[in-house]
Amino acid sequence: MTEIYQKLENIVKKEFISNSLIVRHAYSRVVDPVLQGIPDIVIRPKDAKEISEILKVANEENIPVIPRGGGDDEFGGSKPIGDGGIVLDMKRMDNVLKLDEDNLIVTVEAGISWGKLDEYLCHYGLYTGCMGPGSGMTASVGGGISHQSVGGGGCAKYGACTNQLVSLEVVLPNGDIIETGSQANKFSKIPFNRFGNGPDLAGLFCGDNGIMGVKTKVSLQVFPRPPFAAYKTFLLPRKDRQVSSQIMLDVRRKGIDVYDLMYIMDLIMRVGCDQGMFPMWEQLKKKRGIIFYTVEANSEAELQEKVKQLDTIILDNKCEALGPEISDGNIAKWHYVEQGHWQFYHNLWGMVPALEPLSCECFVPANMYPTILDDIDQWDMEHAKDMEIFTKVTGMRPITGSGPIFLIDGNNVELTCGFTSFPSYYNGENHEGWDELNLKLWKSLMGMLTTKWGVQWYMMGEMASRIMAQLDAYLPDYYKTLKAIKKVLDPKNILSRGKFEFWGDGNK
Numbered sequence: 453m454t455e456i457y458q459k460l461e462n463i464v465k466k467e468f469i470s471n472s473l474i475v476r477h478a479y480s481r482v483v484d485p486v487l488q489g490i491p492d493i494v495i496r497p498k499d500a501k502e503i504s505e506i507l508k509v510a511n512e513e514n515i516p517v518i519p520r521g522g523g524d525d526e527f528g529g530s531k532p533i534g535d536g537g538i539v540l541d542m543k544r545m546d547n548v549l550k551l552d553e554d555n556l557i558v559t560v561e562a563g564i565s566w567g568k569l570d571e572y573l574c575h576y577g578l579y580t581g582c583m584g585p586g587s588g589m590t591a592s593v594g595g596g597i598s599h600q601s602v603g604g605g606g607c608a609k610y611g612a613c614t615n616q617l618v619s620l621e622v623v624l625p626n627g628d629i630i631e632t633g634s635q636a637n638k639f640s641k642i643p644f645n646r647f648g649n650g651p652d653l654a655g656l657f658c659g660d661n662g663i664m665g666v667k668t669k670v671s672l673q674v675f676p677r678p679p680f681a682a683y684k685t686f687l688l689p690r691k692d693r694q695v696s697s698q699i700m701l702d703v704r705r706k707g708i709d710v711y712d713l714m715y716i717m718d719l720i721m722r723v724g725c726d727q728g729m730f731p732m733w734e735q736l737k738k739k740r741g742i743i744f745y746t747v748e749a750n751s752e753a754e755l756q757e758k759v760k761q762l763d764t765i766i767l768d769n770k771c772e773a774l775g776p777e778i779s780d781g782n783i784a785k786w787h788y789v790e791q792g793h794w795q796f797y798h799n800l801w802g803m804v805p806a807l808e809p810l811s812c813e814c815f816v817p818a819n820m821y822p823t824i825l826d827d828i829d830q831w832d833m834e835h836a837k838d839m840e841i842f843t844k845v846t847g848m849r850p851i852t853g854s855g856p857i858f859l860i861d862g863n864n865v866e867l868t869c870g871f872t873s874f875p876s877y878y879n880g881e882n883h884e885g886w887d888e889l890n891l892k893l894w895k896s897l898m899g900m901l902t903t904k905w906g907v908q909w910y911m912m913g914e915m916a917s918r919i920m921a922q923l924d925a926y927l928p929d930y931y932k933t934l935k936a937i938k939k940v941l942d943p944k945n946i947l948s949r950g951k952f953e954f955w956g957d958g959n960k
């Protein structure tokens with residue numbers, strides 16, 4: 453390995469490459485406690501040219517390479533499958549390259565975080581619309597595009613972050629560097645449109661989970677932040693799942709361009725309050741499900757009209773409005789004004805110390821999620837015996853359920869569900885078999901959602917893409933076509949080897 457290390461070091465310089473044990477372990481996991489793969493080398497390139505050279509070496513030596521942005525993936529993805537390979541840490545490439553204020557397009561290096569980008573844009577009265585994922589303080593724009601991310605605010609109005617994509621610069625697995633959209637014309641002066649000059653090649657890299665190329669430069673549409681906004685929170689009546697779903701459908705049917713519309717189930721409300729996570733709701737006598745909205749407008753009159761229409765729908769569904777201030781329980785205000793959309797999930801994930809998330813995130817139609825949630829409850833009951841194994845030792849039962857459910861493009865919602873369990877190393881002791889049990893349960897839940905409901909996994913990490921393959925869930929000709937494209941772009945399967953299980957599940 454030392455000769456290869458030397459070749460790579462010559463590309464990036466000494467301080468941007470490491471094979472030390474501590475660094476390799478630091479890059480061996482993402483958010484979940486179960487999946488681990490320890491890379492041989494971690495490397496932090498500064499530009500597309502360096503990445504191209506790294507990929508050429510990887511091809512010569514047949515070494516897998518895994519791109520990593522913020523490393524906020526929840527189920528593998530930005531770490532190797534099995535041990536070995538090179539992790540390509542993109543976070544050094546975190547600059548804004550150009551803001552085209554006339555055409556409202558920003559061009560950034562792919563390793564920049566959504567937080568840094570939006571902080572920059574706010575000085576110009578602009579924002580990214582979809583604020584990336586809920587992990588946007590650390591998650592990168594390149595990771596978001598690779599995942600079709602949505603969730604960090606603005607989802608009901610703008611949809612997933614890939615909707616705003618104008619063009620990409622991508623280093624292909626063989627080291628070639630391409631640009632997409634208007635930039636495919638070498639005479640084009642500036643990125644200005646995604647579609648045209650041939651098929652939408654950028655689409656191939658959206659949601660690819662890092663298998664088709666390394667995104668190095670991203671041009672996104674940006675938007676003027678409207679001067680008026682209203683944000684309200686409501687307590688749902690009983691049957692909160694059905695009622696919240698009905699509200700979402702009604703809002704879409706009326707064509708109100710709500711910015712965010714989010715449902716938080718009663719379980720999260722109760723457990724979150726017990727854990728001191730939601731001080732704004734502690735005084736509420738009824739700990740029921742919550743629904744909240746944010747709406748934006750260009751004038752006070754427009755805003756009031758939208759608020760009137762939204763309130764009518766929500767109050768007709770027997771919800772109870774909470775007061776206007778955050779201390780009254782108005783989480784919508786915190787979410788929008790204090791950028792709670794980027795603070796929310798990190799707390800939820802660590803709701804109880806040592807309780808680890810084994811989550812799955814998918815898109816489903818808004819009229820479907822109440823029944824899916826019922827099925828998830830049923831799944832939990834059917835696995836009570838397994839859950840008891842953890843409860844006996846920890847005194848706490850793993851919690852199954854869903855995080856916030858929010859309206860995205862069309863009539864769809866983003867459904868974050870799963871269970872919070874315990875890692876095998878708990879309270880100073882190693883508990884044999886726990887990792888395997890967690891993995892078994894996790895796969896079982898994702899399997900149920902895949903085969904019974906046909907949910908759409910949008911960020912696939914390593915878990916979802918492999919489960920789709922293992923369960924034979926892809927239409928055969930779709931899978932064959934995807935595999936053929938991968939083969940053309942990446943004949944040695946260098947990039948993100950093992951995802952989608954095109955050529956088996958291993959890292960070799």
Ligand SMILES: Cc1cc2nc3c(=O)[nH]c(=O)nc-3n(C[C@H](O)[C@H](O)[C@H](O)COP(=O)(O)OP(=O)(O)OC[C@H]3O[C@@H](n4cnc5c(N)ncnc54)[C@H](O)[C@@H]3O)c2cc1C
Nearest residue numbers: 521522523524525585586592594595598601602603662667
């Ligand atoms: C607390 C928390 C909240 C979250 N909330 C949301 C949410 O609301 N919505 C949502 O969609 N997701 C959410 N996520 C999941 C995840 O953070 C997002 O999907 C995020 O966009 C990942 O970005 P990242 O930079 O961390 O990507 P990473 O985890 O580093 O990588 C994700 C995938 O993209 C690939 N990749 C990364 N950068 C590149 C690149 N430049 N070129 C090619 N491939 C690349 C990786 O190989 C990997 O497959 C959340 C995660 C956490 C921990």
